[in-house]
Amino acid sequence: MISFLSLGLVGIVAIALPITFSTPAVGALxxxxxxxxxxxxxxxxxxxxxxxxxxxxxxxxxxxxxxxxxxxxxxxxxxxxxxxxxxxxxxxxxxxxxxxxxxxxxxxxxGNRSFPIQRINLPPGKSGISATQYELDRVAAFKKLVTPQKYWNGAFARPNKGRISAIYGVRRYYNGKFAKDYYHRGVDYAGGVGSPVVAPASGRVALVGTVSQGFRIHGNIVGIDHGQGVTSAFLHLSRIDVKEGDMVKPGQVIGAVGATGAVTGPHLHWGLYVHGEAVDPVPWREQGFN
The missing domain is CATH 2.60.40.1590 (Peptidoglycan hydrolase domains)
Structure with a gap:
């Protein structure tokens, strides 16, 4: 989770303007x-x-x-x-x-938003884990993808049927120490080991990583490029059912929930990224961006 939870202070945006098009001078944008x-x-x-x-x-x-x-x-x-x-x-x-x-x-x-605080106690052997350079490089390259083609269509689906155990934006203490400049960059689903993980939207599988390759923090991971700077990452998998380059559709099984990497127990972490920054997946599921 840590590198996908890596820092990324972006001074971006919001808007308090009407949803209808403005009417500037003729010829203007x-x-x-x-x-x-x-x-x-x-x-x-x-x-x-x-x-x-x-x-x-x-x-x-x-x-x-x-x-x-x-x-x-x-x-x-x-x-x-x-x-x-x-x-x-x-x-x-x-x-x-x-x-x-x-x-x-x-x-x-x-607008401002209040995010809850959570305390995490990593078991012995987990708290001292650090990412490998290979892991960091692969994740960083994946997050930079800006494919011109738009693969997704409509609202995103839920990637697992398990209950949500951690929402987006949570601030955390790890083993009693506050993680400065950290926020939970995704949504956790407490599905049982082996329960299916499905693609929430269409896209191209652009990252497959395993513990044996050095993905010590993320564990077994699948990354989907949805196009136009939008990507999804699925962490801690027990099984991976796709390979890099595969095109996937909404609802297609891409792997199974596990407890690989830096975790306290079995769950799926789904991170949704826009131009490399982790955003709240909930609006993408409830309203979508067509």
Whole structure:
């Protein structure tokens, strides 16, 4: 869990603007943002429309020192996905939408959110485990994927039927010591060992790692690239049923719940990432981003 729980302070976004397109001067970019009242941990969708006949390039979003790509979703219409995390401060931010020589300056607001605190006692032999360099490198490369194609469609499904034992954003003490700059980067499902883990959405299997290869923290892991900077990681598996390069569909079994890696007991950890930052999977399951 630790490297997928690795730090990633991103100064990103939110929006307090209407969901309908704004009406700037003729020829200007039109922009809408959803949700209308985002909070820390939410994914922000920025929809951009260029006037028909307008000559321009594919838009990008510039926020502080980061640039996020937009992808075409219909003729003259584009969308960028921006992550927010519990490590940010709530409040107003400003970003630019840029398409060729057209620029729109936007003001955005991210609301505050309270995250619970959890105390974890790792058993002997688990608390001193550290990730291997190979593990860290593979995970880092996976999180950087930004595939232009969008594989998913609609809301994401639940990856396991077990009860949720830890929600997104939880702050933690490990063996009595507060984990500074840490938050739980996913949702844990307390499924029994061997219970199926399914793909929550379509995508390409871009990472398969095992304990025998050096995945000491994550344990046996499967990573799915859903496209356009959106990825899912499934940790601590007892069994892996896919290989890198496989295309998977929603509900397809990709492995089974286990207790491999740095864990206190059997469970599935599902982490959902947008441009490398762990976001709350719940809105992706309940509302989705088409």
């Amino acid at each position: 039109q922009v809408r943002v959803s949700p209308t009242n985002p909070k820390l941990g939410d994914t922000i969708a920025v929809a951009i429309e260029q006037q028909p006949g307008t000559t321009g390039s594919t838009p990008t979003i510039k926020l502080q020192d980061k640039t996020y790509p937009a992808f075409e979703i219909a003729p003259n219409r584009f969308r960028a996905m921006l992550p927010t995390t519990p490590l940010e401060q709530p409040g107003v931010r400003r970003f630019q939408v840029i398409a060729g020589d057209q620029v729109r300056n936007m003001a955005v607001k991210v």
